[in-house]
Amino acid sequence: MTALEITGLQKNYVDSYSGEEVTAIGDVSFSVNEGEFVSVLGPSGCGKTTVLNIVAGFVNLTEGEVVVDGQAVSGPGPDRGVVFQSHALFPWKTVLGNVVFGLRMKGVPRAERDAKGKEFLELVGLGGFEHKYPHELSGGMQQRLGVARVLANEPAVMLMDEPFASIDAQTRRKLQEDLTRIFEKRHPTVFFVTHDVDEAVFLSDRIVVLSKRPSRVREIVTVDLPRPREWRTALEMPEFREIANRVNELLVDDEGAAAGADKDPGGATDADGTAVAGV
Amino acid sequence: MTTPRTEKQATAATAPSTGRPRPGGRPPGQQRKRKKGGSNTPAARAVSALWFLTPLALLVVVWLVVVAITDPPLRVFPQVGDVLSALGDMWSSGELFDHLGASLRRMGIGAAIAILTALPFGIALGSSAALSAFFSPLLRFSVALAGIAWIPVATLWFGYGDKAVIFIVWNAMFFAITYNAMLGVRQIPTQLLRAARSMGTSRLRMFWEVLLPGALPSVVTGLRVGLGYGWRGLVAAEIIASNAGLGYALFQAQKYFQTDVIIASMVIIGVLWLLMDRLMLAPLEKRTVERWGMTGGRG
Numbered sequence: 001m002t003a004l005e006i007t008g009l010q011k012n013y014v015d016s017y018s019g020e021e022v023t024a025i026g027d028v029s030f031s032v033n034e035g036e037f038v039s040v041l042g043p044s045g046c047g048k049t050t051v052l053n054i055v056a057g058f059v060n061l062t063e064g065e066v067v068v069d070g071q072a073v074s075g076p077g078p079d080r081g082v083v084f085q086s087h088a089l090f091p092w093k094t095v096l097g098n099v100v101f102g103l104r105m106k107g108v109p110r111a112e113r114d115a116k117g118k119e120f121l122e123l124v125g126l127g128g129f130e131h132k133y134p135h136e137l138s139g140g141m142q143q144r145l146g147v148a149r150v151l152a153n154e155p156a157v158m159l160m161d162e163p164f165a166s167i168d169a170q171t172r173r174k175l176q177e178d179l180t181r182i183f184e185k186r187h188p189t190v191f192f193v194t195h196d197v198d199e200a201v202f203l204s205d206r207i208v209v210l211s212k213r214p215s216r217v218r219e220i221v222t223v224d225l226p227r228p229r230e231w232r233t234a235l236e237m238p239e240f241r242e243i244a245n246r247v248n249e250l251l252v253d254d255e256g257a258a259a260g261a262d263k264d265p266g267g268a269t270d271a272d273g274t275a276v277a278g279v
Numbered sequence: 280m281t282t283p284r285t286e287k288q289a290t291a292a293t294a295p296s297t298g299r300p301r302p303g304g305r306p307p308g309q310q311r312k313r314k315k316g317g318s319n320t321p322a323a324r325a326v327s328a329l330w331f332l333t334p335l336a337l338l339v340v341v342w343l344v345v346v347a348i349t350d351p352p353l354r355v356f357p358q359v360g361d362v363l364s365a366l367g368d369m370w371s372s373g374e375l376f377d378h379l380g381a382s383l384r385r386m387g388i389g390a391a392i393a394i395l396t397a398l399p400f401g402i403a404l405g406s407s408a409a410l411s412a413f414f415s416p417l418l419r420f421s422v423a424l425a426g427i428a429w430i431p432v433a434t435l436w437f438g439y440g441d442k443a444v445i446f447i448v449w450n451a452m453f454f455a456i457t458y459n460a461m462l463g464v465r466q467i468p469t470q471l472l473r474a475a476r477s478m479g480t481s482r483l484r485m486f487w488e489v490l491l492p493g494a495l496p497s498v499v500t501g502l503r504v505g506l507g508y509g510w511r512g513l514v515a516a517e518i519i520a521s522n523a524g525l526g527y528a529l530f531q532a533q534k535y536f537q538t539d540v541i542i543a544s545m546v547i548i549g550v551l552w553l554l555m556d557r558l559m560l561a562p563l564e565k566r567t568v569e570r571w572g573m574t575g576g577r578g
Contacts, residue, residue, distance in 0.1 A: 058476075077479060081477060084470045084473075088470035089474075135571065
């Protein structure tokens, strides 16, 4: 069953400096099945984060349609949980308070939501940290909390916006394995934005490769590596390298034309300037 | 915090207490550790109190010495002892408590109304670009006039008495709290607001759940600045529009050239402000902003 369907998505915005209308997303269509892990990958500044922000409901689309669980998206909602690169945890809430936040907003009774919150903290390896505050956790732990906070809410799709980009390389490997383990255990539907090819191949069932601006879907690459996956064995698989090389080629082909497009991928793609009112 | 601070905030005086390095990792659970060398041990508190009092004690010493050397007439400047005996007289006659009670009551009511009105207003301004664009010129205009410039109007509206003084306290505090609450909301990272919205937080619940706690570092600054303005407004308004209170005592003493009573009243006003800052604002800051790691511009 399709959990997320993006059809003919287009996004134009007016550049706040030059006043020109810019097409960030030309024409993007793809879908994510229930329980599937799909990564969106593209050259720097191609607007992959903008696609995620539109799916999340933070940014309005210009043309096209985004449907989650049979419902057209208009504004943010608890059916789409977001894991942010900046973690975006509430500093004034304890670890447990952060995990149960969404359940509290839904009106789930305290005993039930606390039990569920603890279950998901265990799942991400944060059992025993319930009463800490986010600033007392390491970056890796903070992001695991970010994942638990979304999963506890049981959204139709979990949106992840370069969640490990600000984390050091070694911890990142570990977090990717943790995420894979959680995915293999729970099978949430995941929409994952990244600029790291290996990360995308390691985590995903399919990879949507976008072209440079105005972005279109260049190709959807299926990753049929066996699960459970771990880095040690994955890196030794010839299939892994094959897929990674294939994706790299798709990206490099495209990047060649866009010489000097050396902007920060996260920042550039997020410069959509047109946040939904009040968000 | 990036919000501007004023000289009235006594930040320098409180720095030894608020600027102390936090103990790195507290154990799970919020119970205070009182045994080991944390920031809450009696010894640590005594040290911080000592640091706090030293500059004040130094001021008294300078005062003692300068007055002893120059020996001005009592009408010009009293010696420390004169002020202390004036304080004693005010205490034993009960006058002190009448004035103190009147002032504190007005201050309390004015501050409560100011907080209840300014916080929601400031947070609403911070969360709506349209609202803040509309009210910004009015806010800026009013800042120059806030407080004592309203005394003439206040006495016309409310007559001479409590209401006029409370109005002035409210007015003096309102703009500082509004402005800082607005800034505080604007400083909340967009991703945090988005996270809350994407977890189904209704606009109404955003106030308690995200906007108020998120703006708190700046709100505390606003309370500091606002309470400072409130005290000044209180004293000025009591001089003009009242027949009790510390400001009134100050003014009466001037009529009879009781410099010792004037200085005594000023000392009381200053000490009250210090106590309020140290016993109310600093603990509030410690339990919230510092506990949550929101100091030092962290997002």
